[in-house]
Amino acid sequence: MGGRAQFWVGLGRGESVSREQGRAAGPLLLRLFSRVASLELASGAGPPASMRRDSRHRHWFAEGAAWVRRAADSPTTMRTFPCRRGPPAPPPLPLVLLCFLAAARPSLADGHAPALTFTSLPVQEEMLAKYSNISLESHNISLTVEKNITLQRPSNIELTCQFTTSGDVHSVNVTWKKGDELLENNYLINATGSILYTRYMFTIINSEQMGSYSCFFQEEKEQRGTFNFKVPELHGKNKPLITYVGDSTVLTCKCEECFPLNWTWYSSNESVQVPLDVQMKDKYVISGKHNETRLKIMHLSEEDQGSYWCHAIFQLGESEDHVELVVLSYLVPLKPFLAIAAEVVLLVTIILLCEMYFQKKKQPDDGKEFEQIEQLKSDDSNGIENNASRHRKNESVGQ
Amino acid sequence: MGSAGTLRHGVQTAGSLHTTSGDGPELQRPAAWAGLNRPQVSGLPESPWNSFCRVRDEQAALLAMGGAVVDEGPTGIKAPDGGWGWAVLLGCFAITGFSYAFPKAVSVFFKQLMHEFGIGYSDTAWISSILLAMLYGTGPLCSVCVNRFGCRPVMLVGGLLASLGMVAASFCQSVIQLYLTTGVLTGLGLALNFQPSLIMLNRYFSKRRPMANGLAAAGSPVFLCVLSPLGQVLQDQYGWRGGFLILGGLLLNCCVCAALMRPLEVPRAGAQAGAGLGPQRPAPRRLLDLSVFKDRGFLIYAAAASVMVLGLFVPPVFVVSYAKDLGVPDARAAFLLTVLGFVDIFARPAAGFITGLPTVRPYSVYLFSFAMFFNGITDLTGSTAGDYGGLVVFCIFFGISYGMVGALQFEVLMAVVGTSKFSSAIGLVLLLEAIAVLVGPPSGGKLLDATHVYQYVFILAGAEVLTASLVLALGNFFCIGRRPAADAEGPECPKPPADGRVDSREVERFLKAEPEKNGQVAHTPETSV
Numbered sequence: 001m002g003g004r005a006q007f008w009v010g011l012g013r014g015e016s017v018s019r020e021q022g023r024a025a026g027p028l029l030l031r032l033f034s035r036v037a038s039l040e041l042a043s044g045a046g047p048p049a050s051m052r053r054d055s056r057h058r059h060w061f062a063e064g065a066a067w068v069r070r071a072a073d074s075p076t077t078m079r080t081f082p083c084r085r086g087p088p089a090p091p092p093l094p095l096v097l098l099c100f101l102a103a104a105r106p107s108l109a110d111g112h113a114p115a116l117t118f119t120s121l122p123v124q125e126e127m128l129a130k131y132s133n134i135s136l137e138s139h140n141i142s143l144t145v146e147k148n149i150t151l152q153r154p155s156n157i158e159l160t161c162q163f164t165t166s167g168d169v170h171s172v173n174v175t176w177k178k179g180d181e182l183l184e185n186n187y188l189i190n191a192t193g194s195i196l197y198t199r200y201m202f203t204i205i206n207s208e209q210m211g212s213y214s215c216f217f218q219e220e221k222e223q224r225g226t227f228n229f230k231v232p233e234l235h236g237k238n239k240p241l242i243t244y245v246g247d248s249t250v251l252t253c254k255c256e257e258c259f260p261l262n263w264t265w266y267s268s269n270e271s272v273q274v275p276l277d278v279q280m281k282d283k284y285v286i287s288g289k290h291n292e293t294r295l296k297i298m299h300l301s302e303e304d305q306g307s308y309w310c311h312a313i314f315q316l317g318e319s320e321d322h323v324e325l326v327v328l329s330y331l332v333p334l335k336p337f338l339a340i341a342a343e344v345v346l347l348v349t350i351i352l353l354c355e356m357y358f359q360k361k362k363q364p365d366d367g368k369e370f371e372q373i374e375q376l377k378s379d380d381s382n383g384i385e386n387n388a389s390r391h392r393k394n395e396s397v398g399q
Numbered sequence: 400m401g402s403a404g405t406l407r408h409g410v411q412t413a414g415s416l417h418t419t420s421g422d423g424p425e426l427q428r429p430a431a432w433a434g435l436n437r438p439q440v441s442g443l444p445e446s447p448w449n450s451f452c453r454v455r456d457e458q459a460a461l462l463a464m465g466g467a468v469v470d471e472g473p474t475g476i477k478a479p480d481g482g483w484g485w486a487v488l489l490g491c492f493a494i495t496g497f498s499y500a501f502p503k504a505v506s507v508f509f510k511q512l513m514h515e516f517g518i519g520y521s522d523t524a525w526i527s528s529i530l531l532a533m534l535y536g537t538g539p540l541c542s543v544c545v546n547r548f549g550c551r552p553v554m555l556v557g558g559l560l561a562s563l564g565m566v567a568a569s570f571c572q573s574v575i576q577l578y579l580t581t582g583v584l585t586g587l588g589l590a591l592n593f594q595p596s597l598i599m600l601n602r603y604f605s606k607r608r609p610m611a612n613g614l615a616a617a618g619s620p621v622f623l624c625v626l627s628p629l630g631q632v633l634q635d636q637y638g639w640r641g642g643f644l645i646l647g648g649l650l651l652n653c654c655v656c657a658a659l660m661r662p663l664e665v666p667r668a669g670a671q672a673g674a675g676l677g678p679q680r681p682a683p684r685r686l687l688d689l690s691v692f693k694d695r696g697f698l699i700y701a702a703a704a705s706v707m708v709l710g711l712f713v714p715p716v717f718v719v720s721y722a723k724d725l726g727v728p729d730a731r732a733a734f735l736l737t738v739l740g741f742v743d744i745f746a747r748p749a750a751g752f753i754t755g756l757p758t759v760r761p762y763s764v765y766l767f768s769f770a771m772f773f774n775g776i777t778d779l780t781g782s783t784a785g786d787y788g789g790l791v792v793f794c795i796f797f798g799i800s801y802g803m804v805g806a807l808q809f810e811v812l813m814a815v816v817g818t819s820k821f822s823s824a825i826g827l828v829l830l831l832e833a834i835a836v837l838v839g840p841p842s843g844g845k846l847l848d849a850t851h852v853y854q855y856v857f858i859l860a861g862a863e864v865l866t867a868s869l870v871l872a873l874g875n876f877f878c879i880g881r882r883p884a885a886d887a888e889g890p891e892c893p894k895p896p897a898d899g900r901v902d903s904r905e906v907e908r909f910l911k912a913e914p915e916k917n918g919q920v921a922h923t924p925e926t927s928v
């Protein structure tokens with residue numbers, strides 16, 4: 001079927017139906033589509049092989065949709081399906097317009113049946129206008145890898161799984177799941193050589209859509225790749241903050257590179273988190289910029305001791321962090337201080353007492369030395385003998 | 400006989416005598432006896448003037464060959480070189496440790512202080528700067544106090560001040576109050592404690608002085624290894640306020656060390672005459688002896704020390720961030736400083752021991768110059784280190800050279816100026832170093848901010864230390880060698896009287912000379928001639 005083995009059946013921008021799903025939806029529809037695709041391929045109408053969204057893709061879809069309509073309306077025309085690309089009979093204009101709009105609307109990742117239903121268009125149009133400025137996030141993994149993705153605000157998501165198969169690409173069964181729930185639509189499958197790609201596209205706008213999305217490739221054994229969506233986490237200090245009674249302190253929660261919509265503070269004693277009474281202006285003051293919040297607590301007392309929790313509120317969820325506050329009284333460090341001071345006083349007293357004691361012991365000897373000096377002065381002739389005796393005496397005293 | 404040995408035994412205390420006979424140059428009796436007109440055993444009467452001038456000339460001759468002045472206490476008291484000196488050494492060890500390691504221990508608390516007062520890193524760095532400025536810059540003030548009151552009282556007051564500063568800091572409500580208490584008060588207290596301890600160490604040791612200096616200087620790395628983790632533990636347990644309170648208590652131990660500094664006993668008789676022979680005799684004793692500035696050796700030493708201090712403390716400050724810049728994880732980067740400190744602990748006593756060897760001691764100035772040279776070369780080669788292994792090798796060699804410099808810096812100063820002037824000289828040198836200490840590391844930081852290349856900082860530091868080493872070595876080689884032996888001492892060495900006999904009235908003047916104010920209680924002479 002065509003130069004390249006490309007199987008894809010799709011509806012609308014960003015929506016695609018797997019071959020199996022298409023089979024479930026309607027064999028007629030599917031075969032018609034695939035045949036149209038192959039016809040396009042054969043006639044060299046351009047590379048629908050590209051999985052990029054371009055206007056040709058959309059146009060082709062519109063035409064295909066139109067053909068389906070016509071085929072569905074008149075079963076007999078099936079046999080008269082054109083085998084070559086000639087100028088097709090112009091489909092009825094309003095139908096084409098409707099098909100175009102259907103193709104152009106954004107997809108909703110809620111796993112419902114594919115949107116060949118045109119009845120909900122006005123709502124979808126509104127949503128298109130509302131979400132036209134959300135960003136696109138693309139994430140690409142090869143099996144078996146688990147990727148963690150942090151999201152702050154609603155975005156369009158494109159998840160791609162890549163799987164290298166040893167056997168036949170066609171025999172691999174590809175599924176997507178959110179948590180344990182099987183996802184039914186909105187994914188594409190593509191194969192080049194022996195590498196199989198599958199892509200799942202959807203939009204996250206609230207916290208219910210956050211979670212874990214997995215792609216499964218079933219050969220003999222099931223291989224799996226996972227994307228975990230989380231709101232940004234707060235990483236705070238683990239050490240408790242030590243303060244003293246009567247002091248005031250500031251607790252901060254900071255988020256790197258993320259901008260919560262709002263912050264709230266709770267205090268907890270064991271497990272229950274109680275919101276803080278921020279109306280007490282003389283006790284609690286909350287301030288802060290975008291990515292950090294400060295809680296100032298004044299006139300600390302022992303009851304303020306405990307855990308304080310800060311919650312960062314995003315569009316897509318909440319994350320929290322806690323800070324431990326310890327309030328000590330001044331007596332706590334005073335005890336070691338007094339112990340050290342007592343030890344110092346004791347040592348100084350001992351040293352000075354020892355010194356005075358040894359000095360007293362020496363003092364009687366000083367008197368004797370004084371006597372000898374007098375003797376020397378008075379007695380001239382005893383020079384040598386006095387020298388000797390003084391020398392002996394002084395050697396015993398000195399050192 | 401070595402002239403150093405002669406010198407030591409040449410001037411005796413009144414308490415002991417040599418009985419060797421027949422050696423002309425040796426004094427047979429203390430100078431006091433000579434003044435009392437007693438015939439000596441050798442028959443040569445020697446007047447006090449003669450003996451003093453001869454002693455000074457011999458010392459100058461020693462200096463001429465770069466020798467160390469092996470000197471006694473200013474009153475002519477022989478240094479014990481042991482005995483109670485070991486207790487004094489222990490006190491000096493602890494005080495050196497507190498003085499050098501304390502700024503580092505306080506810096507452990509900076510993060511919490513930044514959080515508490517909402518200030519930036521540079522504001523907290525001011526605390527360290529003020530502490531260092533007080534420690535170094537109040538040198539002359541300490542010299543004056545020591546010369547006036549003596550060592551032990553000054554040290555006790557210093558210890559109390561330091562402790563009071565930290566206790567007051569624990570109650571602070573603003574950063575300015577922290578600057579005043581932790582910075583000014585504690586810095587002043589530590590300075591008043593540290594300088595006199597060096598003076599006392601010099602008095603108690605002369606033969607073993609290099610070893611004593613090395614051992615005392617080893618207190619700095621040992622206390623650094625102990626106080627930094629202790630500061631961290633205190634912060635985790637008691638917060639910064641409780642931590643400061645307990646650190647204040649620990650500083651009270653400086654008072655214990657001060658109590659150990661027993662003044663050397665002045666023997667009652669005869670010592671006053673020896674005091675009268677001191678170089679202060681011609682002029683009334685000044686509180687700050689600025690005559691050290693006439694000493695060329697001192698000038699060269701002061702110039703070299705100032706330039707050295709510009710670059711000496713820079714590498715340890717930046718090596719950790721250099722390692723982190725190279726991609727080394729935080730714990731391994733911090734380990735570099737541990738290696739440095741550990742090598743430093745052993746390098747200091749080893750350097751002291753080597754300097755104490757009889758063959759090396761006369762050339763201690765050149766050994767100091769070599770230590771600075773080694774440090775500079777280490778810095779220059781360390782700047783080329785590109786990986787963690789290279790930095791570890793750098794830290795090992797830097798630790799060795801840093802230890803040598805640390806052990807020798809005060810030993811060489813003592814050797815250059817001698818004991819009597821040391822109390823004034825150390826104050827002046829520390830004041831000159833204060834300016835360099837406050838300029839050096841911040842300018843390294845500015846250079847780093849401007850170029851973002853760590854190599855330049857190391858090269859600059861190495862160049863500064865190398866310059867200092869060359870200044871010291873060449874200055875000593877050329878200037879001291881050519882100085883006439885008695886030239887500098889001329890005005891202090893008046894011509895001796897024509898006859899050998901000395902008037903008794905002159906002796907009386909000696910005996911009633913100004914009592915020593917060098918940390919010793921002066922005993923009024925009870926003898927009267």
